[in-house]
Amino acid sequence: TGVLAVVPAAGSGERLGASAPKAFVEVAGVPMVRRAVDGLLDSGAVDRVVVAVPAALVPEAAGLFDDRPVTVVAGGADRQASVFAGLASAGSGVHAVLVHDAARPLTPPSVVRRVVDAVMAGCGAVVPVIPVSDTVKRVDPDGVVVSTVDRSALRAVQTPQGFLAGELARAHELASDPLTDDAGLVEAIGDPVHTVEGDPLAFKITTAWDLRIAELLLAGAAV
Ligand code: CTP
Numbered sequence: 001t002g003v004l005a006v007v008p009a010a011g012s013g014e015r016l017g018a019s020a021p022k023a024f025v026e027v028a029g030v031p032m033v034r035r036a037v038d039g040l041l042d043s044g045a046v047d048r049v050v051v052a053v054p055a056a057l058v059p060e061a062a063g064l065f066d067d068r069p070v071t072v073v074a075g076g077a078d079r080q081a082s083v084f085a086g087l088a089s090a091g092s093g094v095h096a097v098l099v100h101d102a103a104r105p106l107t108p109p110s111v112v113r114r115v116v117d118a119v120m121a122g123c124g125a126v127v128p129v130i131p132v133s134d135t136v137k138r139v140d141p142d143g144v145v146v147s148t149v150d151r152s153a154l155r156a157v158q159t160p161q162g163f164l165a166g167e168l169a170r171a172h173e174l175a176s177d178p179l180t181d182d183a184g185l186v187e188a189i190g191d192p193v194h195t196v197e198g199d200p201l202a203f204k205i206t207t208a209w210d211l212r213i214a215e216l217l218l219a220g221a222a223v
């Protein structure tokens with residue numbers, strides 16, 4: 001296994017509010033987590049995937065992937081713990097690790113390839129980003145505007161995030177605060193995080209609105 005992808009899929013999806021855990025909610029008839037894993041493997045740049053799901057759903061998830069090079073493990077209480085559980089079952093010979101949200105089911109394989117290419121070129125940590133198109137303001141606790149942020153220096157961060165295996169292991173070991181992204185752990189230990197171009201289709205499904213957009217995009221065929 002040269003390139004391993006870890007897919008945290010153990011969240012409950014509180015903000016989506018579906019009856020099943022979010023990763024198992026179907027988008028145009030296919031569970032989100034299956035779409036996310038297919039995108040990784042279809043890139044041709046990923047050798048093996050470890051998916052972390054809620055403990056009770058390990059058997060069901062294994063059934064979703066019996067035709068692909070995928071291992072299913074039980075996730076943890078927060079995203080970082082789920083990623084850690086995936087890393088723990090990685091085995092040997094892993095050169096690069098991607099961490100990819102199950103909640104980004106429409107992520108194009110081209111984004112996966114850009115991230116892997118950058119890691120293979122020697123970047124210890126890489127994140128796909130897109131420009132921020134809204135004007136962004138900082139506000140005080142009463143909601144009154146304090147200042148306008150310089151948008152040209154801002155990027156919205158997506159997944160998959162890519163790492164040299166040793167770099168991610170070190171970051172998970174040394175960083176203490178739980179964070180919403182893995183590159184943040186690398187930042188926390190003072191190492192550089194590089195960026196590559198992301199894609200609007202790599203958006204995260206968080207709310208019912210996002211799910212609706214995903215369904216509409218798939219109904220429009222081109223995805
Ligand atoms: N995740 C995970 N283990 C957790 C929490 C989150 O593997 N204990 C995963 C989710 O399954 C998702 C990704 O991390 O693929 C991004 O998290 P998020 O979008 O916040 O998903 P949920 O935590 O499920 O949603 P919510 O915060 O609305 O409950």
Ligand code: MG
Nearest residue numbers: 011012013079
């Ligand atoms: Mg969450």
